[in-house]
Amino acid sequence: MIDISHLSQAFTSPDGKTVHAVKDVSLHINKGEIFGIIGRSGAGKSTLVRTINFLNRPTEGTVTVNGQKLNELNAEQLRTIRSKIGMIFQHFNLLSSRTVFDNIALPLELHNTAKEEIDRKVNHLIELVGLTEHKDKYPRQLSGGQKQRVGIARALANDPMVLLSDEATSALDPETTRATLDLLLKINQTLGVTIVLITHEMEVVKQICDRVVVMDKGVIVEAGTVLEVFRHPKHATTRAMLADVVVHDMPQRIYDTVRDRINVATENGRFSRLLRLTFVGSEVTLPVLSIITRRYEIDFNILQGQVEELKGTSFGMLTILAESPNQDNYEAALQFLKDNQVEFEEVEL
Numbered sequence: 001m002i003d004i005s006h007l008s009q010a011f012t013s014p015d016g017k018t019v020h021a022v023k024d025v026s027l028h029i030n031k032g033e034i035f036g037i038i039g040r041s042g043a044g045k046s047t048l049v050r051t052i053n054f055l056n057r058p059t060e061g062t063v064t065v066n067g068q069k070l071n072e073l074n075a076e077q078l079r080t081i082r083s084k085i086g087m088i089f090q091h092f093n094l095l096s097s098r099t100v101f102d103n104i105a106l107p108l109e110l111h112n113t114a115k116e117e118i119d120r121k122v123n124h125l126i127e128l129v130g131l132t133e134h135k136d137k138y139p140r141q142l143s144g145g146q147k148q149r150v151g152i153a154r155a156l157a158n159d160p161m162v163l164l165s166d167e168a169t170s171a172l173d174p175e176t177t178r179a180t181l182d183l184l185l186k187i188n189q190t191l192g193v194t195i196v197l198i199t200h201e202m203e204v205v206k207q208i209c210d211r212v213v214v215m216d217k218g219v220i221v222e223a224g225t226v227l228e229v230f231r232h233p234k235h236a237t238t239r240a241m242l243a244d245v246v247v248h249d250m251p252q253r254i255y256d257t258v259r260d261r262i263n264v265a266t267e268n269g270r271f272s273r274l275l276r277l278t279f280v281g282s283e284v285t286l287p288v289l290s291i292i293t294r295r296y297e298i299d300f301n302i303l304q305g306q307v308e309e310l311k312g313t314s315f316g317m318l319t320i321l322a323e324s325p326n327q328d329n330y331e332a333a334l335q336f337l338k339d340n341q342v343e344f345e346e347v348e349l
């Protein structure tokens with residue numbers, strides 16, 4: 001659907017310095033998926049997303065949307081493809097002098113759509129985004145969440161293949177953010193629109209994205225399905241951005257205590273290790289820990305645990321200090337976990 005290949009974007013600042021906002025980025029976005037681009041402020045996310053409709057013409061590299069290489073299109077062809085790429089913004093960008101209805105109608109008017117068709121489409125979109133009783137209001141009479149719904153409806157007016165969302169929920173409170181993300185998910189599922197979503201919040205990625213890339217200083221430092229990235233974050237930036245959502249690291253004091261406990265267990269002829277278990281989907285409900293306790297005489301101490309929902313799939317993480325009568329029982333218990341699709345890793349101390 002969208003192919004970005006070896007894309008770089010440099011800007012020259014007023015003092016003559018060159019800023020490399022995006023450096024040699026390649027990625028592929030599949031039709032119908034919700035693709036997240038996450039990074040801190042200044043990472044290059046907006047610059048990257050603005051190349052998808054060539055609002056930024058990249059310094060190097062190519063962008064292909066639905067088989068069309070944007071680099072090779074003339075102005076007219078670019079306008080046509082841009083009309084199939086909707087965009088929503090953090091600050092909504094609504095026209096204050098137009099009502100909800102007229103804001104949503106604007107892209108259709110610009111395309112010289114017939115009045116009856118505009119009426120039909122806009123009324124349908126207003127219903128889709130849940131603003132029926134607000135259709136004659138002006139932006140100043142709406143809440144932030146309602147304004148963003150207008151922005152979303154306007155972006156959908158020309159039946160886009162792709163919706164680009166640049167921090168669309170950043171100005172909204174958590175509850176309104178959730179409702180707005182639910183709306184985007186509904187649009188993705190019912191209309192099949194591919195969504196590319198820029199955010200600095202892992203919570204947003206967690207709620208609706210299928211895959212995600214993490215950007216840092218203009219480059220992609222990590223990429224994968226949301227589940228992979230949540231389970232095994234590799235890069236320090238990813239781990240830092242995940243810290244608000246899932247806890248991968250514990251305070252050093254706890255690691256010190258664990259090390260002491262393992263040493264004592266070893267002196268007593270027992271076998272002890274710090275383990276991180278991850279459960280996905282229905283396994284969350286399997287009583288694997290009580291089974292390994294009974295069957296293999298493993299004692300365990302839960303140091304940290306949480307269950308999250310990743311786009312409707314439960315994902316649990318548990319850090320335990322396991323103590324076994326001997327290494328054989330410990331290894332048999334790990335095999336049992338493996339056989340039951342529970343992933344584990346020994347945490348290095």
Ligand SMILES: Nc1ncnc2c1ncn2[C@@H]1O[C@H](COP(=O)(O)OP(=O)(O)OP(=O)(O)O)[C@@H](O)[C@H]1O
Binds near residue numbers: 020021040041047200
């Ligand atoms: N038109 C421009 N001229 C000069 N520098 C620019 C321009 N646009 C972006 N930059 C610089 O490129 C870098 C990346 O900016 P960009 O807005 O893409 O980051 P971002 O990850 O979207 O951050 P934010 O979330 O704060 O918008 C920054 O250092 C920024 O100052």
